[in-house]
Amino acid sequence: MNLLLALQDPNTQWVLMGCILLGTSSGILGCFAFLRGRSLVGDALAHAALPGVCMIFLLTGSKSIGLFLIGAGVAGLLASYSITAISRYSRIKEDTSLAIVLSVFFGIGIVLLTFIQHSASGNQSGLDKFLFGQAASLVKSDVVTIMIVASVLIGLTAILFKEFTLLSFDPGFGRGLGYPMGLLDGLLMLMLLMSVVIGLQAVGVVLVAAMLIAPAVTARYWTDKLSRMVVLSGVFGALSGVLGTLISTQQENLPTGPTIVLSATCFFVLSILFSPRRGVLARLFRFFKLRRKVLIEDVQQALYECLEEQAGSSRPGGVYLGIGSAELALKSGKSLSQVKSALAEMVRQKIVAERAKADGSSTWTFTPDGLKNSYLLVLNQRLWDLYHMNQNEYHHVHIDQSQEELAPQLTEEMLEKMLAQLEAYDLTPKLTEGTQAISRLYAREQGGLSL
Amino acid sequence: MSSQTGAVPLLVRDMTVAYQKKPVLRNVNLSVPEGKLIGIIGPNGAGKSTFIKAVQGLIPTASGTAEVYGKPFSQQRRSVGYVPQRESVDWDFPTDALDVVLMGRYGRLGWFRRPGKADRQFALDCLKKVGMADYADRQISQLSGGQQQRVFLARALAQEAQLYFMDEPFAGVDAATERAIIQLLNDLKKQQKTVLVVHHDLQTVDEYFDWVILLNRRVIAAGPVKEIFTAENLQKTYGGRLQVLGTQVLLTNDKTSGEADAT
Numbered sequence: 229m230n231l232l233l234a235l236q237d238p239n240t241q242w243v244l245m246g247c248i249l250l251g252t253s254s255g256i257l258g259c260f261a262f263l264r265g266r267s268l269v270g271d272a273l274a275h276a277a278l279p280g281v282c283m284i285f286l287l288t289g290s291k292s293i294g295l296f297l298i299g300a301g302v303a304g305l306l307a308s309y310s311i312t313a314i315s316r317y318s319r320i321k322e323d324t325s326l327a328i329v330l331s332v333f334f335g336i337g338i339v340l341l342t343f344i345q346h347s348a349s350g351n352q353s354g355l356d357k358f359l360f361g362q363a364a365s366l367v368k369s370d371v372v373t374i375m376i377v378a379s380v381l382i383g384l385t386a387i388l389f390k391e392f393t394l395l396s397f398d399p400g401f402g403r404g405l406g407y408p409m410g411l412l413d414g415l416l417m418l419m420l421l422m423s424v425v426i427g428l429q430a431v432g433v434v435l436v437a438a439m440l441i442a443p444a445v446t447a448r449y450w451t452d453k454l455s456r457m458v459v460l461s462g463v464f465g466a467l468s469g470v471l472g473t474l475i476s477t478q479q480e481n482l483p484t485g486p487t488i489v490l491s492a493t494c495f496f497v498l499s500i501l502f503s504p505r506r507g508v509l510a511r512l513f514r515f516f517k518l519r520r521k522v523l524i525e526d527v528q529q530a531l532y533e534c535l536e537e538q539a540g541s542s543r544p545g546g547v548y549l550g551i552g553s554a555e556l557a558l559k560s561g562k563s564l565s566q567v568k569s570a571l572a573e574m575v576r577q578k579i580v581a582e583r584a585k586a587d588g589s590s591t592w593t594f595t596p597d598g599l600k601n602s603y604l605l606v607l608n609q610r611l612w613d614l615y616h617m618n619q620n621e622y623h624h625v626h627i628d629q630s631q632e633e634l635a636p637q638l639t640e641e642m643l644e645k646m647l648a649q650l651e652a653y654d655l656t657p658k659l660t661e662g663t664q665a666i667s668r669l670y671a672r673e674q675g676g677l678s679l
Numbered sequence: 680m681s682s683q684t685g686a687v688p689l690l691v692r693d694m695t696v697a698y699q700k701k702p703v704l705r706n707v708n709l710s711v712p713e714g715k716l717i718g719i720i721g722p723n724g725a726g727k728s729t730f731i732k733a734v735q736g737l738i739p740t741a742s743g744t745a746e747v748y749g750k751p752f753s754q755q756r757r758s759v760g761y762v763p764q765r766e767s768v769d770w771d772f773p774t775d776a777l778d779v780v781l782m783g784r785y786g787r788l789g790w791f792r793r794p795g796k797a798d799r800q801f802a803l804d805c806l807k808k809v810g811m812a813d814y815a816d817r818q819i820s821q822l823s824g825g826q827q828q829r830v831f832l833a834r835a836l837a838q839e840a841q842l843y844f845m846d847e848p849f850a851g852v853d854a855a856t857e858r859a860i861i862q863l864l865n866d867l868k869k870q871q872k873t874v875l876v877v878h879h880d881l882q883t884v885d886e887y888f889d890w891v892i893l894l895n896r897r898v899i900a901a902g903p904v905k906e907i908f909t910a911e912n913l914q915k916t917y918g919g920r921l922q923v924l925g926t927q928v929l930l931t932n933d934k935t936s937g938e939a940d941a942t
Contacts, residue, residue: 397772401761403735404737405785407785
């Protein structure tokens, strides 16, 4: 109810609109800052803006956002120049010079802010809101300024999308094409600065940088295409702006900055967990699935190879072939419990059958379908082994090693040659439908007693 | 574009590059013939990459000029293609192979214009030429090292240049890619294009290249492989380090003496 009431308030509507555009523009620009490896620059610029804002207030005594923009802009430019200058003309690296500049400017800002607070007119200035942001303190003229600047930023990014892509991916190549990469880099910095400055009052000096980065990294989890990432990032930025503002209106004196940043973080955490391709859960799931598959294939291969040996050594017409699970564990190098769980899964897939022996123990063999399946598996495995063993001979064959099966990638001729080689190494899988020993392999009934 | 006869593809005059105080490259004077595959050879730290970057104006130079087909380099950017070292970019960038190749068209497009259908088709053709058409929409981090290198080559092809600079295209690639690159180099040569390749494998120099520039902080020698790629010149370029190359020295010795006998 409370929320609905708040939404009907025209002032809140203005503030919301401002925050939506703010979130969109910083989300979009943040993508390029993030991909360019400049995630911290926004933070430095924001902290540097504080002394600028305070100086403007001390000099003019006015609280116009336009004037603040100028002050923050000048201070931000000075800061970004200092960062580049320190890292270029001394042995200090860029991250260090960034940390120095950020803290020095912020220190100056806090001193100035305290000075203003203690002066006569300062108490009422509301400048303390600049630390953590208070969107509710935005008036219509502020919102109009924010909206104009944000729209310009979004428009510029749309026009220069191609150039900024080049700048973030491969500036060296871009320079080779004749684009002035230094100029574009400077422009991107300037645009980042503007987006930080319009966010100061709503989000605050301390947290405005998160508005640049959080939506961008969130968007990265959902797509592998830059154009989509930029759009998504803008949407995430706008959503966090709206959510954060609404939450902060529900509680008196709750600053907007933290609520916006927390909303953005929520999106981020959800994405890192649930994103279908890069998300933690999806990756864990894929990992366990793969591990399971490898386990089963290994046990299947071990069973095949054990049976192969047994069939080769025992007399024709002898007892039924079968391998105990302990022996399988030994052969495959897995623990007994792993082998048992793999066997259970293979029983479910009707690949193997259990056969109880007279002494109460049981042995394992393949079902007819299981044998066919295992033959192909083992053949494929051994062909790969052969391929890796004699890779030099196969240079001219186009093989995609990331694919699972080798045989379909080969020509008839090649396959024949490799099969001949397998034979020469005595690696041809010996248990097939036609093998003599085959009659002794299958249990008459699945899992039933043998004769 | 190709019929700018009379002028050499690349003319470098008095080029010196210095990082900090010490010159990395000193007084490079060079004139390169058209339609040749040219290897830039030298030990590690000899300034091979620095050379091709400086010529293209990608890094500041202390002195020197570079002319492409008789005009200053800055006016001829469109006729120059570049394949940077593969490690120079972040391959986890959110883009696919086709989009990377499209970047090769950006120079022709100029400011603000987006690549259109024709550009996409052209980029796809370039991918086809390096045997990567099937990977056009593959995210670039999912490509193998060799495939990434081929994407970079396709991007350079998309530039439709006359003069190409390639920085170690053979470094750490698989056999299939190596073959694709050689095929491509020979195709370019047939089209009368000039290609300068930074290369570090001495074994393959006389097989791949027509011309060679031996570099170690300055140009030791430059000219046709047969005349320049001799044990004596290699000794001057690599100095004591050549001993490490053991069999290769013997190989080149035998070959040069054999050729001397034959002539």
